[in-house]
Amino acid sequence: xxxxxxxxxxxxxxxxxxVTLRCKPISGHDYLFWYRQTMMRGLELLIYFNNNVPIxxxxxxxxxxxxxxxxASFSTLKIQPSEPRDxxxxxxxxxxxxxxxxxxxxQGTRLTVV
Amino acid sequence: GNSVTQMEGPVTLSEEAFLTINCTYTATGYxxxxxxxxxxxxxxxxxxxxxxxxxxxxxxxxxxxxxxxxTSFHLEKGSVQVSDxxxxxxxxxxxxxKLSFGxxxxxxxxA
Numbered sequence: 001x002x003x004x005x006x007x008x009x010x011x012x013x014x015x016x017x018x019v020t021l022r023c024k025p026i027s028g029h030d031y032l033f034w035y036r037q038t039m040m041r042g043l044e045l046l047i048y049f050n051n052n053v054p055i056x057x058x059x060x061x062x063x064x065x066x067x068x069x070x071x072a073s074f075s076t077l078k079i080q081p082s083e084p085r086d087x088x089x090x091x092x093x094x095x096x097x098x099x100x101x102x103x104x105x106x107q108g109t110r111l112t113v114v
Numbered sequence: 115g116n117s118v119t120q121m122e123g124p125v126t127l128s129e130e131a132f133l134t135i136n137c138t139y140t141a142t143g144y145x146x147x148x149x150x151x152x153x154x155x156x157x158x159x160x161x162x163x164x165x166x167x168x169x170x171x172x173x174x175x176x177x178x179x180x181x182x183x184x185t186s187f188h189l190e191k192g193s194v195q196v197s198d199x200x201x202x203x204x205x206x207x208x209x210x211x212k213l214s215f216g217x218x219x220x221x222x223x224x225a
Contacts, residue, residue: 031211043203043215091157103213105157
C-alpha cells in the first residue's frame, strides 16, 4: 500500500481564496483524522471520521473550515475564505479501528496564505 | 482534560551519545502512551507505545516505560546515530480515540 496520500504537498494562496486539501487514506482503514501543525500550537486534531461519518469536529477552529468524507477512500478539508493565520502544515492520518490502533500519517500539505 | 508536556528542545548530541527526552502527562483514567517521530519533510511515524502501567515500549533501540506513579513516559536511547535526527512527539490516547500530542522535541545528532 502506498500509505496515506495527501495533495497538494505545497499550496500558496492569497488571503480570501478558497483552499481544498485532499486525502486518500490507506485502503480498509475506517478512521480518518485531520491535524494541523504550527510552531505556536503544535499538533492539533481538527476533526475525525469513522466509516465516513464525522465523529468529533470540536477542533475545527472556525466556520471557515469544513471537512467531508464522501466515501471510504477520499476526504477533503476546505478553508473558505483563507486567512494568513491558517498557514500551517495539515496532516491527514488513518487507522484501522480506533482505540490503540496505530495512526498512519500522510506527508502533509504545507499551506501558506499570503 | 488530557495534556502532554515534553522537554523543550532543541537537543544537539554527538553520535553514540545517550539521549533522554522527558515526557509527563495529565489524563483521566488509564490512557495509552506513544512516541511518534517526524523526519524532515515527512509525516509522523509511530516509534513505540505502551498501554498500561509498567509496560515498556521499544523499537529501533529506543525505549520508554509507562510510569503511572510519576505520570511519565520518558524516551531513551543508549547510542544515537545521525539518522536519529528528527522531531520526537510524546502523545497519549484515552477512550475517545483522540491523540493528544506534546509540543515536540527537535533532536540533532552530529557526526
